[in-house]
Amino acid sequence: MADRLSSMVETRRQRVHMPTLEEYSERFKEFFKFERRNGILQITMHYDNEDPIWSYEMHHACAELFTTVGHDKENEVIILTSTGKNWIAKMDIGSFRRYDTDEVTNDDRFDVQIYDTMKVVENLVFDIEVPTIAAFNGSGVHWEMGMLMDITLAVPEFKLRDNHFTMPPGHVGGDGMYMLTQELLGQKRANYFEFLGHEWNAQECLDMGIINEIVPREKLLDRAWEIAEGFMKVNRTCRRLQHMLAMRPWQRLLVNDFKTHVLAEMYNKAHEKAPSGFDKMRTYEEE
Helix, strand or coil, rough: CCHHHHHHCCCCCCCCCCCCCCHHHHHHHCCEEEEEEEEEEEEEEEEEEEECCEHHHHHHHHHHHHHHHCCCCCCCEEEEEEEECCCCEEEEHHHHCCCCCCCCCCCHHHHHHHHHHHHHHHHHHHHHCCCCCEEECCCCCCCHHHHCCCCEEECCCCCCCCCCCCCCCCCCCCCCCHHHHHHCCCCCHHHHHHHCCCCCEEEEEEHHHHCEEEHHHHHHHHHHHHHHHHCCCCCCCCCHHHHHHHHHHHHHHHHHHHHHHHEEEEEEHHHHCCCHHHCCCCCCCCC
């Protein structure tokens, strides 16, 4: 037995290499900029160093990013912010239209519409295991990423809205934003917000507990780093376990409801073009 154990030790495999900051900085450079000091990683969304643009490519990049930075043990606190004066205010309509053509397979559409939509949120909540801070530098879409973080800061110009339902001809808000307002604000206020396209300003968001602080733009990132540096004064185990507890309500919500929200949105998107397909199914008589 001793000889066998000795042999097993001698043939032990090496640990699988995990991407370093230098490696994934290069991989994600078209979508994010990175700065890390003393274990604090700041991730800044951008498009050619200007306001980020939301596209299916950005969608996929966010999903992959959260898993990648979450697996890097050198990251002890994460700050997420954006370049310019907007969170994500522009849309690359062409990227979405490309996946609506007949040349794109249903498998490709599933990957971008279902898989990536779910993984942007799921990977943030389940794969990042250190304290997180969002610094909203302005308004824009996909603010659910910032709301899911432990601490949420916003500039005075920040406004919260979701135009899914009110955009003609109507679109189900199922990518996480409506779900989060249901959880944070209760059913009636969430319904008013979503069905009427209601907008709340930064002070209203603070009063309702959606954000934690309103910070002048010129001091926003300094405040985020100040909070992060405070987190770093606590021992590593405590930081990670406290974040684990902070994520438990979001994890339960995602497991219980998120797939239903996403599938409702994407079924709505596809419904007008999708035939039932029943005419191609075999009947019992044919068997």
